[in-house]
Amino acid sequence: MGLAAFDVVVVGAGMAGLTAARGLLERGLSVCVVEARERVGGRILSERRGDVVVEMGAEFVHGRPPELWALIEEAGLETYELDGAQVEADGEGGWRDESGEEDDRFAVLEELEGFAGPDCGFIEYADRIGVTGDERAGIVSFVEGFNAADARVASVMALGAQQAAEGAIEGDRMWHVQGGYARVPEYLAGRVTELGGVLRLGFAVDEVRWERGRAAVLGRGEEIRAERAVVTVPVGVLQAGTIRFVPEPQDRLELAGKLRMGQVCRFTMVFRERFWAERAPAMSFLFSFEETPSVWWTPYPDETAMLTGWVGGPRSDALAGLSAEVLGAKGCEVLGRAFGMDVRELLVSCAMHDWRGDAWTLGAYSYIAAGELDTPRRMAEPVEETLYFAGEHTDVTGHWGTVHAAMRSGLRVVEQIIAG
Structure with a gap:
């Protein structure tokens, strides 16, 4: 050599x-x-669309990991913490603000902290402990969406280790990097x-x-x-x-x-106005579990008129290879049902990056x-x-x-x- x-x-x-x-x-x-x-x-891919910065890949600073925060502070970068209301839509124009409710949907995951085995896929574990109905659907949707994982395959012991790791750094809090x-x-x-x-x-x-x-x-x-x-x-x-x-x-x-490479489809829609503000001015997350995407978020407390749709795990396969234009049209349909109004004329642009098809990535994260x-x-x-x-x-x-x-x-x- x-x-x-x-x-x-x-x-x-x-x-x-x-x-x-x-x-x-x-x-x-x-x-x-x-x-x-x-x-x-x-x-990590940030693109400027007019006056708006759109995150196409990694978006959030999850919790308070010291090495990342030390770098952000060294660089003199400004951040803001996400805040606001979590809203669930029923797909027929009906809403429920869940922000003040005691959320026990994640109790199954929280109980995994320190889980000693034997290891198995999450679906098998849910069957073993008798999780059924809406509780099962909700927690499986979360495991697959958050981890970009197939819940049949995802390790229960790893999910437990993840719970412990997140707890140590306030992992339930999230920040954006300004700019x-x-x-x-x-x-x-x-x-x-x-x-x-x-x-x-x-x-x-x-x-x-x-x-x-x-x-x-x-x-x-x-x-x-x-x-x-x-x-x-x-x-x-x-x-x-x-x-x-x-x-x-x-x-x-x-x-x-x-190891497993998880798959997601995420796309960000920029609108002329925050059409949701009259109904939920402080909306941060919107859940519509019967839809695809079933999870949306705004940049609140930043009041940019922007919504990001997210589908993780096997459900993202149905959206694989679709263009930003097609995803934007689908997003308008889903949001139209959630808000009981036609939002198509309010859409300015839709942006996405195909990480699944990107030859230098071939997926979202492991x-x-x-x-x-x-x-x-x-x-x-x-x-x-x-x-x-x-x-x-x-x-x-x-x-x-x-x-x-x-x-x-x-x-x-x-x-x-x-x-x-």
Whole structure:
């Protein structure tokens, strides 16, 4: 492979890769980050539509994870906490404000905290404890929607670990980054280059070659050599075999195959006015469980006339491949039934990004299948102190599928390399 040009080459400029690169540079190592896209941020994608910033991917800061908040504060970014009313629509123009009600729909999940097994899929668990009727439909819808998961497959032990992890960081609270979430990875990329790191955008990696103490990434007819390689691409890309490994780290790729890449469809509709304000001026979330999408949210207390529709898990398959125009039309139908009015003339635009069809993602975010709770930890172990895997799917703290999970995996890689 020849002489190494860098101490470390990092594949992927999402939050895991940028966090790892910055940490390694601060420890005095030389780093090159390669990214297939012409931008940084991975599954964080903020786009300006006129005067409005629309989040196309990751949107919320979930809870108070210290590493993410430290970065936001360092960057001098402003945030605001989501607030407001949670409303349920019956599909016939009838509404119920659930904000002040004691919500016991999540009791089944809360009781999973500390669950010791035996592990099984969530549907099997619900059957085992006798959850039926509306309670069953509601909790299955939540598990699939929030986790982008198939409830038949999703690990009960992982859901329990997730409950505990969220409780430790006030995970039921959510914030927006003013001006767009993309400002976070953009700031981090700036720090990487300020520290002397090399950032190569538009560099799609075809192959990773490695042997103990040496690695090289190949793409665009170029080869970048280093002593170690950190691979941070999403698990869906690993499973697709988009990147060849020579030789194959067979056990790690087998572990990647045991993880699950969740699927979602999300789209954001911008309107001429907040047509819901007369009925629910402080509406934050709208639930319409008989519809698809069944979950909507506004940016309240920001009063931008915007609604985001969300479908996670198997139900999202029905919307796969649809254009923003078609999704906007469907959204108008669903919202029209919920509000008992025609909203089509009020629609300004509809925006979406097809993460399922995006070759550099192939899905939304990961979840853990029954029996595989230990797989992320094993995936996170170094390969001969030369090849390292990071990304939210390798998180070992119960926060899979989040920005702070990606950051934590990057920080973990830094410590592994320094210790190695």
